[in-house]
Amino acid sequence: MNSDTSWAAVDWGSTNVRAFLLADGPRVLAQTRASMGSKNTSQADYQDVLDQLFTELGEAPARILLAGMVGSRAGWQEVPYCPCPAGVSDLAAHAIAPPERPDVRIVPGLSCRRASGSGDVMRGEEVQCSGAMHLEPDAASVCLPGTHCKWVRLAAGRIAEFTTFCTGELFDAVRRHTLLGALIPHEQVLDTEPGAGFAQGLQRATAEPGLLSALFSVRADALLGGIRLDQAADYLSGILIGAELREVRDAGMLESVLLIADGSLAVRYAAALRQFGAAVQEVASADAFVAGAALIAAQVAWD
Amino acid sequence: MNSDTSWAAVDWGSTNVRAFLLADGPRVLAQTRASMGSKNTSQADYQDVLDQLFTELGEAPARILLAGMVGSRAGWQEVPYCPCPAGVSDLAAHAIAPPERPDVRIVPGLSCRRASGSGDVMRGEEVQCSGAMHLEPDAASVCLPGTHCKWVRLAAGRIAEFTTFCTGELFDAVRRHTLLGALIPHEQVLDTEPGAGFAQGLQRATAEPGLLSALFSVRADALLGGIRLDQAADYLSGILIGAELREVRDAGMLESVLLIADGSLAVRYAAALRQFGAAVQEVASADAFVAGAALIAAQVAWD
Numbered sequence: 033m034n035s036d037t038s039w040a041a042v043d044w045g046s047t048n049v050r051a052f053l054l055a056d057g058p059r060v061l062a063q064t065r066a067s068m069g070s071k072n073t074s075q076a077d078y079q080d081v082l083d084q085l086f087t088e089l090g091e092a093p094a095r096i097l098l099a100g101m102v103g104s105r106a107g108w109q110e111v112p113y114c115p116c117p118a119g120v121s122d123l124a125a126h127a128i129a130p131p132e133r134p135d136v137r138i139v140p141g142l143s144c145r146r147a148s149g150s151g152d153v154m155r156g157e158e159v160q161c162s163g164a165m166h167l168e169p170d171a172a173s174v175c176l177p178g179t180h181c182k183w184v185r186l187a188a189g190r191i192a193e194f195t196t197f198c199t200g201e202l203f204d205a206v207r208r209h210t211l212l213g214a215l216i217p218h219e220q221v222l223d224t225e226p227g228a229g230f231a232q233g234l235q236r237a238t239a240e241p242g243l244l245s246a247l248f249s250v251r252a253d254a255l256l257g258g259i260r261l262d263q264a265a266d267y268l269s270g271i272l273i274g275a276e277l278r279e280v281r282d283a284g285m286l287e288s289v290l291l292i293a294d295g296s297l298a299v300r301y302a303a304a305l306r307q308f309g310a311a312v313q314e315v316a317s318a319d320a321f322v323a324g325a326a327l328i329a330a331q332v333a334w335d
Numbered sequence: 336m337n338s339d340t341s342w343a344a345v346d347w348g349s350t351n352v353r354a355f356l357l358a359d360g361p362r363v364l365a366q367t368r369a370s371m372g373s374k375n376t377s378q379a380d381y382q383d384v385l386d387q388l389f390t391e392l393g394e395a396p397a398r399i400l401l402a403g404m405v406g407s408r409a410g411w412q413e414v415p416y417c418p419c420p421a422g423v424s425d426l427a428a429h430a431i432a433p434p435e436r437p438d439v440r441i442v443p444g445l446s447c448r449r450a451s452g453s454g455d456v457m458r459g460e461e462v463q464c465s466g467a468m469h470l471e472p473d474a475a476s477v478c479l480p481g482t483h484c485k486w487v488r489l490a491a492g493r494i495a496e497f498t499t500f501c502t503g504e505l506f507d508a509v510r511r512h513t514l515l516g517a518l519i520p521h522e523q524v525l526d527t528e529p530g531a532g533f534a535q536g537l538q539r540a541t542a543e544p545g546l547l548s549a550l551f552s553v554r555a556d557a558l559l560g561g562i563r564l565d566q567a568a569d570y571l572s573g574i575l576i577g578a579e580l581r582e583v584r585d586a587g588m589l590e591s592v593l594l595i596a597d598g599s600l601a602v603r604y605a606a607a608l609r610q611f612g613a614a615v616q617e618v619a620s621a622d623a624f625v626a627g628a629a630l631i632a633a634q635v636a637w638d
Contacts, residue, residue: 113559143559148539148542148543149539149542150539150542150543150548150549150552150555150556150561151552151555151556151558151559151561152551152552152555153554153555153558153559179514180514180551195548195551196548196551196555197547197548197551198513198515198547198550198551199547201513201514201515202505202509202513202547202550204512205508205509205512205513206505206508208512209507209508209511209512210501210504210505210507210508211482211483211504212501212504236451236453239451239452239453240451240453241582241585241586242545242546242578242579242581242582242585243545243546243547243578243582244500244501244502244505244546244575244578244579244582245453245498245499245500245582246453247501247505248455248483248498248499248500248501249453249454249455251456252453252454252455252456252499253453253454255454255456256416256446256454256456258453258454272547275545275546275547276545276547278545279544279545279546279547279548282544282545283544
């Protein structure tokens with residue numbers, strides 16, 4: 033790929049799509065986002081959505097690298113999972129073009145099988161991890177918070193293994209669909225800066241033997257006056273993130289952590305990680321994605 | 336209370352109410368149930384619902400003992416939690432009559448504060464525990480599975496401490512309201528006898544470092560072919576019950592267990608407990624409730 037040609041990288045998740053118009057590798061010329069995630073886009077519509085994104089950005093790039101759920105079975109074109117350990121060259125070698133668009137490549141997701149025998153999968157985070165490794169070469173593990181939080185172990189510049197924690201999804205399900213969450217005021221929105229309940233929840237997560245009992249304390253401590261109701265959502269958030277970090281610590285991954293996150297999640301995870309004694313470096317998710325996409329795009333056989 | 340007089344015990348939970356017409360202490364003359372739990376009954380209607388239950392049973396008893404959410408703040412008459420340790424005499428001494436019904440007593444729930452600083456509450460299970468201790472005096476702990484599973488530590492014929500696990504509620508929330516559960520066919524009903532996925536889930540719960548990562552394996556292993564989709568609900572059930580028993584084991588409560596449960600939950604918990612190496616005795620929940628209610632009623636100051 034000629035370095036002075038504009039190109040594009042698109043992070044196409046299940047809920048949102050985010051497109052970057054780039055030049056000279058990772059230099060961002062323009063960017064846009066839309067709520068046309070893979071779960072709202074039918075197979076026949078991907079081309080149109082993609083063209084619209086670049087109409088908005090004012091330029092049709094010569095090369096487009098896509099990553100995320102767009103490569104899943106229910107996406108535009110299924111790209112089989114690449115098994116771990118895997119690095120930039122593996123991702124570039126296994127990227128696939130949709131039949132109708134030779135200018136597009138979709139990056140494969142990764143799969144792994146842990147020593148426990150359990151399997152795991154990711155789609156999209158492998159690009160951010162590739163970028164983060166390049167930006168912060170000393171990191172031993174990467175944390176990518178979200179609906180399904182990924183913890184990635186790095187070794188020799190590749191993704192060695194990873195584990196998914198359903199922390200974000202449980203937060204929503206517990207809050208909205210259980211008696212535990214029924215005491216939390218519905219309109220309560222988490223501020224970017226966590227309230228006092230967050231630290232209390234982290235503390236509870238470390239004091240209780242496990243998550244199933246710690247979770248009930250949201251209800252019991254609200255009934256017994258141990259927590260303020262206006263802090264209950266923060267308390268629940270602290271319990272869940274604390275339980276995740278306990279699991280990560282028990283798995284020996286809580287050292288030299290690179291945190292790829294934005295906004296409220298970045299603040300909460302950074303605070304929680306420091307409370308658990310981890311050394312943390314932070315990278316914004318867009319920066320990690322663009323850096324990783326540039327490394328992969330440079331190794332793709334475009335023609 | 337005269338032993339030849341009929342009396343009644345009513346287990347009034349949030350979803351269902353179950354009434355027993357009794358004589359000679361715990362001898363059941365008749366029983367009935369209705370879906371008029373406390374969450375479907377307004378404060379003014381409890382008397383009518385109670386009278387209807389005994390119209391169905393064909394007799395208006397002279398004394399009626401109630402237990403469960405009927406004694407909560409949102410119930411008929413709030414009965415403050417009795418702090419642990421507590422036994423039959425404490426429950427009897429703190430039972431309260433609604434002002435309009437001197438023939439009725441509502442048993443208090445229990446509260447406790449664990450060494451971790453976390454509080455806990457129960458309403459209704461204290462009666463079953465009282466009965467179970469009497470039926471099986473050698474038990475060291477009691478397990479009462481359900482939406483909010485209770486594990487109770489017994490000492491010197493009293494309830495010393497207890498812990499609630501939100502296992503049942505998480506099963507429903509994960510299954511119905513998450514991407515993890517989205518792969519499980521909606522109509523899939525758990526059989527009384529657990530399928531092969533249940534043992535696989537138990538095994539996964541013991542192999543993974545924690546619940547948040549084990550839960551994601553429902554999705555990952557379904558995508559990677561590690562579990563059969565028609566076994567996914569059983570797998571999820573095994574992961575959650577296995578995680579609960581791990582927490583209970585870590586808290587040192589997994590010895591000489593008395594299991595108070597019925598149907599599918601009794602079968603699953605008994606199987607899981609045996610797999611964890613626990614000695615298990617089983618008591619049906621109605622038997623435990625009636626036995627406990629008789630012990631408490633005998634000590635209530637009715638006049």
